[in-house]
Amino acid sequence: MNLLGENIWINITIGSAILVFIGGVLGMLYRGIDRKLVAHMQGRVGPPIVQPFRDVQKLLMKESIIPDGAISWLFKAAPLVCLITSALLLLYIPMFGQKALLSGFGDALLVVYLLILPSLAFAAGGFASSSPYATVGAQREMVLLMSLEFPLAVAVVSLGWRIGFDTAANPFMFSTIAEHPIWSLVGPLGVIGSLILLFTLLVATSGKGAKVPFDVAEAETEIAGGILVEYSGRNLCLFYLADIIKAFAVSALVVALFIPYNLSPLVGIGAPVPAGIVDGLFFLVKVFVVMFISISVIRTAMARFKISQASWVYIIAMTFISLVGLILIAVDSMV
Numbered sequence: 562m563n564l565l566g567e568n569i570w571i572n573i574t575i576g577s578a579i580l581v582f583i584g585g586v587l588g589m590l591y592r593g594i595d596r597k598l599v600a601h602m603q604g605r606v607g608p609p610i611v612q613p614f615r616d617v618q619k620l621l622m623k624e625s626i627i628p629d630g631a632i633s634w635l636f637k638a639a640p641l642v643c644l645i646t647s648a649l650l651l652l653y654i655p656m657f658g659q660k661a662l663l664s665g666f667g668d669a670l671l672v673v674y675l676l677i678l679p680s681l682a683f684a685a686g687g688f689a690s691s692s693p694y695a696t697v698g699a700q701r702e703m704v705l706l707m708s709l710e711f712p713l714a715v716a717v718v719s720l721g722w723r724i725g726f727d728t729a730a731n732p733f734m735f736s737t738i739a740e741h742p743i744w745s746l747v748g749p750l751g752v753i754g755s756l757i758l759l760f761t762l763l764v765a766t767s768g769k770g771a772k773v774p775f776d777v778a779e780a781e782t783e784i785a786g787g788i789l790v791e792y793s794g795r796n797l798c799l800f801y802l803a804d805i806i807k808a809f810a811v812s813a814l815v816v817a818l819f820i821p822y823n824l825s826p827l828v829g830i831g832a833p834v835p836a837g838i839v840d841g842l843f844f845l846v847k848v849f850v851v852m853f854i855s856i857s858v859i860r861t862a863m864a865r866f867k868i869s870q871a872s873w874v875y876i877i878a879m880t881f882i883s884l885v886g887l888i889l890i891a892v893d894s895m896v
Contacts, residue, residue, distance in 0.1 A: 576662050581648040584656070585802055588809035589613035591849060595857050602861045613805065617798055625794035630691035639686030640792070640799035646678035647803040650810035655735050658823045658840025668733040669717050672814060676713070676769060679807050680706045683778070683800070687788035698787025701868045702778035705768060708875035713765045715883040716758040720818055723747065723890050739821040747893050754889030759819050761883040766815060766855035768875065770808040773860035777868045812851040813844075820847050 593610035600607020627633055653667045653675070661667075680702055687699030717733075724741050725732035732738070743755050768775040779787040792800060824843040825836035866874065 573662060577648075577652055580651050580656065580662055581806070584648070584651045584806055584809055587845070588802075588805035589617065591809060591852055592805050594849070595852065598853070598857050599861050602857075616801065620793075620798035620801065621795060623794040625796045626791075628691055628791045631791070632689040632691075635685060635689035636791075637796060639682050639689060640796045640803070643679045643682035643686070644799045644803040644806070646675065646682060647807040647810065649678075650675055650807065651813075654810055654813045655739070655817045655821070656813060657844045658825075658837065661735055664734070664736060668731060669721065669735065669738070669814075669818065670733050673710075673714055673717055676807075676811070677706065677710065679803055683788055683803075686792070686800070687778075690788075690791040692791045694784045694786070694790045695788050697784050698778045698780070698790070701780075702788060704868055704872055705775065705777060705875075708872040709765060709768045712761050712875055712879035712883045715880065715887060716761045716765070717818065719758055719883070719887040719890055720755075722887075723751070723894060726894060735817050735821070738818060742821055743819065747890060748896060749893070750889050750896065751893030754886040754893065755819070757882055757886030757889065759815070761879055761886065762815050762818065763851070763855040764859075764874070764879055766808075766811045766851065767859045768871070769811045770856050771804065772808075772856050774863040774866040775871050776865060777871050780865060808852065808856065809848065812848045812855070815851045815855075816844065816847045 590610070590613075592613045593608070596612065597607045597610055625637075627636060650672060652663045653661050653672050655661045655664070684699040684702040684706075687695040687702065690696075720738070720743055721732040723732075723743060723746060724738060727741055727746055728737060730737045730740075732741075744752065747755060771778060779789060781787075784790070789797060789800060823836075823840040825831075825839045828839070830836045830839055
């Protein structure tokens with residue numbers, strides 16, 4: 562039993578390293594595609610798709626400078642903690658049409674809580690840097706975090722609450738959500754309510770990705786980069802990778818909650834290897850569509866919000882919209 566337990570944890574450790582590496586590479590690839598698409602939509606040429614890889618290579622070769630007056634240990638620890646907690650998301654969210662690596666150890670509610678940790682580490686790095694610009698950015702990050710969490714939680718809880726009517730299993734487990742997709746459980750009102758909740762999560766994805774119009778914590782033209790103003794070299798690279806991985810993970814979360822379908826059963830592919838390849842590629846397409854809508858389209862069409870506007874969007878507008886979605890699903894379940 563001890564040997565079996567050790568083998569399981571060895572497999573999880575190796576699988577985690579591989580999954581995080583693949584998630585980071587795909588996240589950088591998506592970031593490059595996003596920058597290219599946004600540039601074309603704005604009438605620009607834009608950087609090459611491989612630019613994020615070049616950015617990482619460049620940052621790894623540069624020196625990490627610790628500013629005078631900074632809390633040195635916290636300043637250096639914050640980027641590492643941000644990257645680790647962002648990578649941890651990949652282990653709990655189903656990827657490539659398969660079960661999550663740690664599927665038996667957490668559910669969607671745990672992922673909602675884990676999404677708080679990268680933002681806290683990001684803000685801690687800003688407070689530790691001793692820069693007034695970074696302090697303002699960290700304050701904005703905390704305001705946006707508190708504003709964002711409630712509508713995000715309402716959307717996830719509403720989904721699990723409705724699924725709970727049709728199964729005795731834990732409705733927040735991703736395996737249960739995949740077996741009981743919300744679209745197969747609701748009527749017309751419920752479909753409208755589910756679409757509203759999906760819209761809420763798409764807007765939340767934009768905020769979690771810290772992209773325009775919700776990049777108020779960085780805001781280069783206002784606070785010179787905000788939290789990141791004093792970061793350089795490898796420390797900045799860690800924050801850069803954490804941001805990329807988190808955006809990929811949040812998009813995968815939207816897919817797992819609202820589009821938990823595999824393509825292989827629909828096209829009649831039963832062999833494990835071909836089915837896994839088809840489902841993996843289909844997963845990547847779904848994630849790309851979510852990222853394109855929630856990040857590329859939104860940041861192309863809108864200008865940066867002020868912090869008061871960004872907070873209002875989530876605390877008032879998105880909370881109200883998500884509650885309307887919940888009410889519609891509740892009414893649909895009683896009809």
